[in-house]
Amino acid sequence: MPSKGALSLLFSLALGCGSAGAGSVRAVTPGSGAMQTVTPGDGESCEQMPCDADHAGATCAADQQTCVCGVVSSCTGVDMGDDGRPPRYAWRCGYNEGVVRDDGCPGRMPAQGSACDDSTRRCSYGHCCIETMACEDGTWSSTGPAECPP
Numbered sequence: 833m834p835s836k837g838a839l840s841l842l843f844s845l846a847l848g849c850g851s852a853g854a855g856s857v858r859a860v861t862p863g864s865g866a867m868q869t870v871t872p873g874d875g876e877s878c879e880q881m882p883c884d885a886d887h888a889g890a891t892c893a894a895d896q897q898t899c900v901c902g903v904v905s906s907c908t909g910v911d912m913g914d915d916g917r918p919p920r921y922a923w924r925c926g927y928n929e930g931v932v933r934d935d936g937c938p939g940r941m942p943a944q945g946s947a948c949d950d951s952t953r954r955c956s957y958g959h960c961c962i963e964t965m966a967c968e969d970g971t972w973s974s975t976g977p978a979e980c981p982p
Contacts, residue, residue, distance in 0.1 A: 868890040872894045877894055878892035878893075878897065878899040878923050883921045883922055888903070888921065893928075896928055896939065897926060899926075901922070901924075902924060903921055904921065907959065926940070935955070941957040941965060943972065944972060947972075949967070952967070960980060963978040963979075
């Protein structure tokens with residue numbers, strides 16, 4: 833069973849609030865994978881594991897990220913309607929607590945007002961709507977409202 837922190841991360845990923853990938857993953861009626869945990873082999877990532885209707889709701893934890901399998905939707909929020917094609921599934925991943933990204937930014941978006949130590953660091957978070965946080969005078973602050981596609 834995933835930890836409380838992992839469940840919180842998975843919930844935010846399912847709502848499209850995570851920190852990696854394109855598009856968003858919307859909540860779906862789980863398939864047989866709802867309580868399934870997928871573990872990649874050595875040298876594999878979660879994105880290489882099966883993600884389809886049978887795996888909807890499955891979780892995957894590897895290295896520094898936790899992922900959930902779900903249906904990909906448009907970032908615009910526009911209802912594309914049922915065009916008769918089957919839904920496309922993908923892994924949506926986010927960084928685990930305490931992970932630092934390759935660019936030196938915290939893997940998860942820091943809380944407004946939380947402490948930081950690099951007064952020149954600016955970090956962006958999100959998939960569809962992007963929010964930028966800046967480290968100023970020892971605290972993280974948002975640089976403005978999130979930027980979303982039309």
